[in-house]
Amino acid sequence: MxxxxxxxxxxxxxxxxxxxxxxxxxxxxxxxxxxxxxxxxxxxxxxxxxxxxxxxxxxxxxxxxxxxxxxxxxxxxxxxxxxxxxxxxxxxxxxxxxxxxxxxxxxxxxxxxxxxxxxxxxxxxxxxxxRFGSAGRHAAELLSSGELGRPLVADCRTTWYRGHDYYEVPWRGKWRTEGGGPTMGHGIHQMDLLLALLGDWAEIRAMAARLDRDVETEDVSVASVRFESGAVASIVNSVLSPRQESYIRIDCTDATVELTHLYGYGNEDWRYTPAEHVTDPARIGRWRTPPGQERSSHxxxxxxxxxxxxxxxxxPASGADARRTMELVTGLYRSALTGTSVRRADLTAEDPFYHDLHGEVPDWAPTREGAEA
Missing domain, CATH: 3.40.50.720 (NAD(P)-binding Rossmann-like Domain)
Incomplete structure (x- = not known):
């Protein structure tokens, strides 16, 4: 063009x-x-x-x-x-x-x-x-093709550490300027990758808390997600974790695939563990050999x-493909702040959380001082 x-x-x-x-x-x-x-x-x-x-x-x-x-x-x-x-x-x-x-x-x-x-x-x-490192694209292809069997259970963790000084930047930790806490600003990376690997989500149940940082938003959230495929996943987002890690694990009928890194991965950060019934070394070798050596990066x-x-x-990462991740973040906040299970189909323009991730829910969580009392 x-x-x-x-x-x-x-x-x-x-x-x-x-x-x-x-x-x-x-x-x-x-x-x-x-x-x-x-x-x-x-x-x-x-x-x-x-x-x-x-x-x-x-x-x-x-x-x-x-x-x-x-x-x-x-x-x-x-x-x-x-x-x-x-x-x-x-x-x-x-x-x-x-x-x-x-x-x-x-x-x-x-x-x-x-x-x-x-x-x-x-x-x-x-x-x-x-989404765009060689190994991530390879894992997505293996999962979508059924090469690893049927996805069953997943674990997605963004356990990072941001001290009190991090929130001295005026726009951080505020609903109106950052949109949310580690769910929105940090865990969104791993949650987006999880969706790229497992596809559409259907339902979410979540909790969020403000435990230690002096912010308006949460400083930790946890959630359980059901996918359209039937697979279920747990999600943790935190800025309170001294040992920092970004982690995804997906257990399928034929293999477990794991990614452990912090702010970006290479091929060496992915692991494939075959199920006991999978013994073909050529098949396992294909899993462990992504085409290319591209790290995840801008x-x-x-x-x-x-x-x-x-x-x-x-x-890629535009339109409905990107909106799906924003829907998951919105569903997590809506579930955590209202104490209800949220289906993806619930997130219509009539929902207050469509317009504001806070949903104008008053006193959604204890203050740091209240949590410590």
């Missing part, structure tokens, strides 16, 4: 995630992409980002950048509450978008993004980098977005 010329890219929001993850991804695609501009409301931060990354042109205003630069692709790296408006602006200007997770603070906002897309592009892809996802741009098709 774009011939042989390089794509023109811009970055909106020049804080830590832009520098740590999006810039390396763009550099990895330097043969195809040229970063022509950066945007930030903070002039000093913008200037530092430009100087560090040799980006000549900077803007304080998204609309001005879109009019002047006409980018093909925009990376949106602002804090969560400031995602939707620039994503809509970019899409309506004809620019494709890679937006940092979480893409928005509610299903209502997600549907605003979808409404701004155009058939055949521009589209918005949400950062879900753990760069791995960007490569697939660029492929989709060239073909004029919807990129």
């Amino acid at each position: 774009l011939g042989s010329r390089k794509l023109r890219a811009a970055v909106i929001g020049t804080g830590g995630i832009a520098q740590q993850s999006h810039v390396p991804a763009l550099k990895s695609a330097a043969d195809e992409v040229e970063v022509v501009a950066a945007v930030d409301v903070d002039a000093d931060r913008l200037a530092r980002f430009q100087a560090t990354n040799l980006i000549e042109t900077g803007y304080r205003d998204v609309a001005e950048m879109l009019t002047s630069e006409k980018p093909d692709l925009v990376h949106v790296c602002t804090p969560p509450a400031a995602h939707v408006a620039p994503v809509e602006q970019c899409l309506r200007a004809g620019a494709w978008v890679l937006v940092e997770k979480p893409a928005c603070l509610s299903l209502a906002e997600f549907d605003r993004i979808a409404a701004a897309e155009t058939e055949g592009g521009a589209y918005a892809s949400i950062v879900c980098q753990h 760069a791995a996802q960007l490569e697939r977005v660029l492929d989709a741009m060239r073909d004029g098709r919807r990129p």
Whole structure:
């Protein structure tokens, strides 16, 4: 669609995630992409980002950048509450978008993004980098093909540690600006990968608590999920865990597949254990030999977005594919804050949680002091 010329890219929001993850991804695609501009409301931060990354042109205003630069692709790296408006602006200007997770603070906002897309592009892809490592794609293929047997039981844990100082950043730990706690901001990575491996979910039952951090949101959540396939899974999301780990385990009729890592995985982080009745070494060897050596990363996802741009098709981690993860997060909060089981089909526009993950539920959990009393 774009011939042989390089794509023109811009970055909106020049804080830590832009520098740590999006810039390396763009550099990895330097043969195809040229970063022509950066945007930030903070002039000093913008200037530092430009100087560090040799980006000549900077803007304080998204609309001005879109009019002047006409980018093909925009990376949106602002804090969560400031995602939707620039994503809509970019899409309506004809620019494709890679937006940092979480893409928005509610299903209502997600549907605003979808409404701004155009058939055949521009589209918005949400950062879900753990889907795109070689070993993750291989595991998804094995599971979907039935090579590992029928999925039965799964365990999905994001047990990370974020100290009190982490929440000194003003927008963190607040419903209106971060959307939620570790469920929304941290565990969403592993939950998205779990869905990529197991498919559609059907029902969720959850609890959330605010046990130690001085925040409005939860600092830990636990859930039980039933999938359309009949498989069941347990989920834990925490920022209170000194020994940090990201972990997924899926027990199937013919094998157990496990992933243990922290912020990104390689092939060596996956393990396959055959059931006693599976003895064919060639079959087991196929499980343990992913094609390729690609680590999960923003760069791995960007490569697939660029492929989709060239073909004029919807990129992965967009549309209904990405909405499913936001539905699971919404269902978890709705279940935890109302004490009820939630079916995926319950999450309609008439539900308060469609519009707000807090659901305007008063006094949903004890304060830290109350929990300690």
